[in-house]
Amino acid sequence: xxxxxxxxxxxxGACLGSFLCCQARRxxxxxxxxxxxxxxxxxxxxxxxLKWYDNIPIISWLVxxxxxxxxxxxxxxxxxxxxxxxxxxFSLLSFNFNFENIxxxxxxxxxxxxxxxxxxxxxxxxxxxxxxLWLAIILAIILTVFNFSLPHLTDIIxxxxxxxxxxxxxxxxxxGQWVGDGDWLLGTAIGLVLGSPWxxxxxxxxxxxxxxxxxxxxxxxxxxxxxxxxxxxxxxIIVMV
Numbered sequence: 001x002x003x004x005x006x007x008x009x010x011x012x013g014a015c016l017g018s019f020l021c022c023q024a025r026r027x028x029x030x031x032x033x034x035x036x037x038x039x040x041x042x043x044x045x046x047x048x049x050l051k052w053y054d055n056i057p058i059i060s061w062l063v064x065x066x067x068x069x070x071x072x073x074x075x076x077x078x079x080x081x082x083x084x085x086x087x088x089x090f091s092l093l094s095f096n097f098n099f100e101n102i103x104x105x106x107x108x109x110x111x112x113x114x115x116x117x118x119x120x121x122x123x124x125x126x127x128x129x130x131x132x133l134w135l136a137i138i139l140a141i142i143l144t145v146f147n148f149s150l151p152h153l154t155d156i157i158x159x160x161x162x163x164x165x166x167x168x169x170x171x172x173x174x175x176g177q178w179v180g181d182g183d184w185l186l187g188t189a190i191g192l193v194l195g196s197p198w199x200x201x202x203x204x205x206x207x208x209x210x211x212x213x214x215x216x217x218x219x220x221x222x223x224x225x226x227x228x229x230x231x232x233x234x235x236x237i238i239v240m241v
Contacts, residue, residue, distance in 0.1 A: 002095070009094035010087045014057035016113060017086025017120075021079050024121040027129065046071035057083040082120045085234075089116065092241045104146045111139040111193070115233050118186065122229035128182030137185060140192035147195065158197035163204060164188030183228055190236045199239055207235035 048070045054060050061080040068075060089112065114135055122128050144156060168184035191200050211231040 006091050006094045010091040013090030014083045014087035016090070017083035017116065018055070018057040018079065020086065020113070020117045021082040021120050021124075024117060024124055027121070028125050046073070058087065078120070078124050081123070082116075085119070086116050089237055092237070096241065101146070104143065107139060107142050107146070111136065111143060112237075114139065115236070119230040119233040122182075122227040126180075126227045128180065128186065128229055130182070133182050133185045133189075136189040137192075140189040144192045144195065152195060155197060156192065156195045159194050159200040160188055160191035162197055162200040163191040163194075166204065179228060183232065186229055186232055190232065194236070194239070203232070203235045203239050206238060207232040210234055 046068060048068065051069075054064065054069055058080065061075065061083070064075070066075050066077060066080065067073060093112065114132055118128055118132050118136065121132070148156075164184050164187040166184075167179050167187045170179045171181055171184055190203060194200050194203065207228070208231075211226070211228060214231070215226045
């Protein structure tokens with residue numbers, strides 16, 4: 001039964017990843033270029049409307065080798081990573097789904113979907129949309145209320161201080177050069193949900209470790225910023241699992 005549930009979660013996650021990536025591109029075009037994409041998915045290079053069989057998450061990208069069927073220009077690996085990461089996230093979290101506390105689970109799923117959108121948007125454009133950041137804070141507060149107990153309050157405060165406080169200090173000291181202005185809000189939301197200073201420390205360490213492993217070889221000898229949000233969110237999901 002668990003195997004079937006995990007497969008279903010993987011498929012749902014892949015579809016959500018594809019949808020969220022598309023919505024991230026739509027939002028960016030609307031904000032940055034004051035343009036809108038149509039209701040149908042199109043190639044961003046030749047603007048050809050994609051057929052349904054070119055929109056199958058993960059599979060279509062692999063079959064087409066990451067290129068448009070018509071113009072043969074690269075689609076970009078962002079879509080593939082978004083779909084695969086979302087699929088893996090949902091399949092892993094399916095092992096910990098709480099059927100007894102269904103309301104908490106529903107809010108948590110919405111929280112994770114919003115986090116995946118933030119990771120995708122930041123990964124593509126190096127920005128974190130304010131609306132989704134504050135939505136993450138609100139959802140994190142709701143999740144904290146579900147599990148709140150007075151003796152647990154100190155742990156929550158320290159957890160938020162470690163993640164949100166650390167990135168806020170880094171942002172203020174560097175005047176936005178080391179981390180973005182949205183990273184401390186992201187850290188605050190994660191700190192609220194974790195509610196544990198030890199898990200917050202592990203998340204802090206793991207996010208920086210992931211960033212070093214993935215990005216340092218790609219940026220060797222170059223001086224430019226890298227989006228940190230996806231690594232922070234990936235570390236949070238790993239710790240939660």
